[in-house]
Amino acid sequence: MQQFTMSKAAVKISGDLLSNPLCEQDQAFLDSMTALDTAMKRMDSFNQEKVSVEYSGVFPSLNMAVKRREQALQDYRRLQSKVEKYEEKEKTGPIMVKLHQAREELRPVREDFEAKNKQLLDEMPKFYHSRIDYFQPSFEALIRAQVVYFTEMHKIFSELTDQIDQAGMTDEQRERENEAKLNELRALSIVADD
Structure with a gap:
């Protein structure tokens, strides 16, 4: 999201300019920087409210499935590490009991991870092969989002131009x-020629 990053940078720049000591000395400059800062904040707010929503929920169920699989993998690795730790220790009675408990705790977590992983392995190729069907409307939605974005930015900057x-x-x-x-x-003597 280039616009999102750009608007964050613009807000930072306008804020820095507004805190410049020149603003204290020159009311016209302060008014211009205040107008610029307001416009940049409006641009950033627009990005957060409108544009980011266009992209964040494109495939919510797929995104959630990947997140659930990642969480299951972390749980599986944590418990697998616990089992391996007990397997490396001397085989005493208490250690064998703990090893058995750790393996029992690991089994449902491993099955859960394997089921989630299998589901993604089955569905991802189908998703990949349907990409062409999705590309056309996605590209159209991107163009529409860009039109909305740049229309709003034109409005914001036109108002800023009128103010400044x-x-x-x-x-x-x-x-x-x-x-x-x-x-x-x-022409100042402190400016060096390049």
Whole structure:
């Protein structure tokens, strides 16, 4: 989820800019950074509410089956390790009793793991072979989600532009102004030529 990561980074950047000491010195800069921070938070909120929902529940039953199998595997390995520990010890009466108990405890856990593993081994090839049938509607859903996402982002950034662009300058005028300011900065003696 590139948009999700990007929006998290944008929120961090806008928060860092908002806490910049320049915001304390320049009210216009503070207003711009506040508007940017609000827009970035709206973008992140939109991602969390809308876009991530599109992807998180695509195959909930398959995801749950894999998680249940992983949990069963962890339980199986833990108990198998316990059995192996008793098998390595000297074969005294109490150890043999504990070994027998550990094997009895292991049996249903192993059967549970093997059943869950077999189910996935049976179903995963079927799932894999049906991928083409799923690809077309998934691709269509992805495109629709992208349209929704970028439509909302256009709205958020248009509102941000309206808030920040109070001078009503054209893009060319703003570009010339930015270039002039950059040239002033480059002319400072503390700026090294690359």
